[in-house]
Amino acid sequence: MCNNTAMIVELADSPGMSPDEEAFAGQLLDTINKASAALMISVGYRAGLLDAMHDGVARTSEELAALADLDERYVREWLGAMTTAKIVTLDPATKSYRLPAAHAALLGDSAEQGNMASMFQFISVLGNVESRIVDCFRTGGGVPYEAYDRFHEVMAEESDATVVAGLEEHIIPLASGLLGALESGIEVADIGCGAGRAMNTLAARFPNSRFTGFDLCAETIERARDEAAAQGLTNVRFEQKDASLLEGDARFDCIFTFDSVHDQAHPATVLSHIRRLLRPDGIYLMQDIDAASEVADNLDSPIGTYLYTISCMHCMTVSLAQGGVGLGAAWGEQLAIAMLNDAGFSSIETHRLPHDIVNLYYVCRP
Template structure:
């Protein structure tokens, strides 16, 4: 999908060309730091452009094949011209617009129109995330000094934004890339067999909606402990689309058991998308997931593609972004509960070890096509295998 293409382009055409520098001069260090500050400032302006509709308006005007003035863009986006003029000048200096001094005309470069002014928000949303984190700067300073963490209540908009990003991922990749890795589970779903599927930490609930629509004879359940309003929205969407084989339940994954559900039935497929590393007690949650999995069932886990050995992450161009998101959200929400504070860079080695401790013996790890995530397909030994030993 478009999301994967954008991320692949970022990695292969720019970031992966970065070379390790053995040493750096004072002037080089100053230039590097100021370059980071420049990027931070541009991030704020990217966010403003998204929130005000300037990117969409600029892309629309550019698609018409003509350059435009700040007055025309302001009118298209219903914004104040003076602010729009300064915004355009900023973005032009940032390399995103072309400028013709004859008439003070601007034009948005086509690639930027695609990733910033199109329907996909994977790239532009990073600016929104940065802005949201900046609101908690004083609180971050406090926990850096005194320990503890910031709970989910400090990130009310963040989870809606991540649900939106996840929706794109599920629409693009869930059926085409993730589910084929489950092997016989997908075959059984396609055959019309009635399977039970659970999404732990389902957020906005879109993954289960996608699967429920595709496999109407099976039952799907989204489970999350802090997304009450989001789950109400998910229920309304499912109802409006006449999808009757999906349900959503508020619950705590640390207390997950077969008794959490009607008739104490187990699940043939359990999913966990970018959720385990946020938990207060991730090992307990994995243990609970294992106990709720039916014989010959599969646990499908998506998590950040990282190594548990820090030095192996240093050359990864995405590491600065991912470690920042880890410290400012994933790790701190766990520490706020006196939890493990794994963070999203816990790595595939530790993940595999913990999955093994939860009883999974067949663990397959594959890189996702977006170059950002790993996909874990986990199975437990069957009873028939035990019987033959």
């Protein structure tokens, strides 16, 4: 790796290089530096270093290691990466390091709105399956959910930041009348509910309503049930179920999907089940990735590369692993609206929310 980097630097200095090549060599160096910083943010988040630096106090590596109860040698190397990445500042005279307040505000706890640190964990979660993905490039097929170490844990943290933290203040008000209905008492479902934090949060907040979370994965359903039991909730239940096999007639007043349509094996079938399970005056609120359906229209997206990468390494491939259509994370607003129309939703509003730059919110009515 070091040899390759040295080679690029040499190339960048090479007098025979065209201006375009020189510019691109610089772009590549910038890319490897930023990819490295992404890994270090994830490490610092998990090791508790970002938390320890949250107060903005300047500390030496020894002081920080003692505060976070970590090995000083590792902390010092991490600080080297974070300082050269311009995330942490260094006072060379005292060899003390500080996380500026503006940076700390965005690299905080996952339960805080606007936290961005937890999403960096996806880089290493995806890196873990790289060899299997490369095999899929040759053979087709996909990589199943269970192959992803820590995926559901990281997803639950991401859900804390984008869904749970914004539920009452931002998400529920998107659908007029929903807050009052939840207070009076309605039937609510969350399909692809993951670890069930949204359902458990709503069940605690709205005791007159009843909540059901469905997910394919046994591990997340168990986690959701454990959390409900720990909170003593009696108005929420979780069912392990393939969303493409949901049965029955209209029985829900509100159905949510949070980031869980695009990686379905059979998303069109799931959307038609959602429409059928919804009462005639019901609301379907779909949170899904904010992208356009055509690559050419995503060139200016601030997260375009991240979306296509997470899709290639996870969302598309888990769908293909189930024999599905492999819609992909960047299925986009235009295709989403066409599929919602096909499923029988005639009224669809879309909203962007300031606390969640990754997703678009679709409020759909039959």
